[in-house]
Amino acid sequence: MKKLLLVTACALFAACATAPKTAQQPGGDFNNVTGKAWQLSTVKTADGKIIFDMSKQNKEFFKDIFTLQFNDGRAAGKASPNRYTAPLTVNGGKMTFGPAASTMMLGIREPEGLNEHEYFMLLAKVYKWNTAGDNLTLSTVNGQNEKITMTFSKFN
Secondary structure, eight states, X not given: OHHHHHHHHHHHHHHTOOOOOXXXXXXXXXXXXXXXXXEEEEEEETXXXXXXXXXXXXXXXXTTOSEEEEETTEEEEEOSSOEEEEEEEEXXXXXXXXXXXXXXXXXXXXXXXXXXXXXXXXXXXXXXXXXXXXXXXXXXXXXXXOEXXXXXXXXX
């Protein structure tokens, strides 16, 4: 059963990996992004609607969720509650996540606004990245093909 769930999750992640065709802008120096831990702080639509805000989450249950690290051509982190890893391709301002593998723990609670499945779906459709100060921004689309911005902050 666990293998079936893992295979299904990986297939779903791979199936959603089609990114929209857009002009790419330089993301910055990727060496400044690697080796650091990042935590999702907000998820917003192009019109400014906030889908997820880490500052409004229950810190007792969700202090270390939706983290992301880049090392040796891979992305890894903790969703909610599972840990994950995925191959990563970065070419200038373009970023693509390959099929992810994750643990299969059952969460007691879900964060408000964004569940683990939605987080993986957004990562699978990332098409552009950029940095500004201590923030990492990933551009993606949701299931309705709306442009979404995922902003990560440095995480201790």
